[in-house]
Amino acid sequence: MYYGGIEAGGTKFVCAVSDEHQQIIARTKFATTTPNETIIKINTFFSEYSVVRMAVGAFGPIGINPDSQDYGYVKETPKKGWQHFNFLGELKKIFHIPIVWTTDVNVATYGEYKMGAATNKSSALYLTVGTGIGGGLIYKNNVFQNWNHPEMGHIMVSPMHKDKYTGNCPYHKSCLEGMASGPALEARANQKALTIPKDDPLWNLEAFYLAQAAMTYTLLYAPEIIIFGGGVSNQEQLYPLIRKSFSKQLNHYVDTPKLNKYLVHAKLGDDAGITGALLLAQNK
């Protein structure tokens, strides 16, 4: 029995097929170009396998409310050609099988929950911090979503004392993404994140915002674990700083799990998304 997974990112697509033992038997990767070209590549790749179920984690925002006319669509996006594209509809024309449809960050969250940093937990939060900031939540062993998927990167934050940067989010200026995404960090540093010294005070600032976000998620969701993924999360010096700032900001208002097990780095790296997509396809 074969299952299909698609991790549809704004930059690249990953498609894979797994068997019932969760082994990946085929896999491909290609740059995200136009919707038409993409659909053709997806079709070609999967045509060699008789897949019984499929899951797609798509870059967004996407329509995830089955009662809404935009269900299955990519919505407003700066990605050329993808605005208002009926992605799920086009896939359904090709594949006459059940297709799980959710966000790219939700499939990564599911991957980390099932096979990464959150195995054996019934709830988990995954936050990707890179060009943008986005997050997903597993609640009682399922992907959490109501009429919309969580938009964890766009919550407003209380600025750090003396932080003069005013934020770069085109919608909210100084929301979490506007203050703490990779580009925000680089705009402050006036250099690439990878070249910022590990002991630069900018990492304290970055940790402050990520810790405040983790505090908000803790107060509102109380997940068993908060996992950081994405490019910025690879800066290992951040974790002690995030934990320290989290503890200070939350000020012991609630008793959390131990912070070195609670605020952690992702385990699956770039494989979280496709892993989660395949597992969602198999489990649904």
Next chain:
Amino acid sequence: MYYGGIEAGGTKFVCAVSDEHQQIIARTKFATTTPNETIIKINTFFSEYSVVRMAVGAFGPIGINPDSQDYGYVKETPKKGWQHFNFLGELKKIFHIPIVWTTDVNVATYGEYKMGAATNKSSALYLTVGTGIGGGLIYKNNVFQNWNHPEMGHIMVSPMHKDKYTGNCPYHKSCLEGMASGPALEARANQKALTIPKDDPLWNLEAFYLAQAAMTYTLLYAPEIIIFGGGVSNQEQLYPLIRKSFSKQLNHYVDTPKLNKYLVHAKLGDDAGITGALLLAQNK
């Protein structure tokens, strides 16, 4: 068949018994004094009815994680005598029936969801704004909680431009509760909230913070409706201001339900809590 409900507030207790048609057949109210006196009053009231199930919504913070040693306890609270009181344990010594145990705000949320402002919805958020700020969420027809109940009042907020007030939360100073609870409003105004003129700019400020909180809840939970309860919520002039500020701050980043149906005043008033407790007792 009779069901019991207890709304255990920091100021007053309400106990009631309902029949299977959701009719309240008996009800009492008394001031919150010591745990011992309270338990005796609860016992006396319910002794006349053979109740088959009960639900308690307690002021907190309370332990709601069944795997934790503090499950059923009132935790750190300024309320004298109630710190570390095994409330559920004491109730179980008297009543040998199933007891649903949750927060006061969760029972109020359930009441509004079942019989108030959110009937016919599968998700709803209820925020009480009074001496403190707290909130509950219904998700897929159930009370949302992980290892902790939501603590919606203590999320950090981005301060309004030129707001000089630095907040009064003993834990976080300028969190939502610190900036927008009744006492914060009164500290700014230097008078009781009820005497602040309806057109005072302070209501704009209050609306700004409540709108920002509603934006965070929208981005993280996407509930079908956000219901405001508690003393401050009775200021009807707030609603147009909250909706306007919400729209401005969210800046159309996600498509919400229509704001006059989305950001609304509670319907059950002071009865939300006991109504929800009785319904939870009946439905669980």
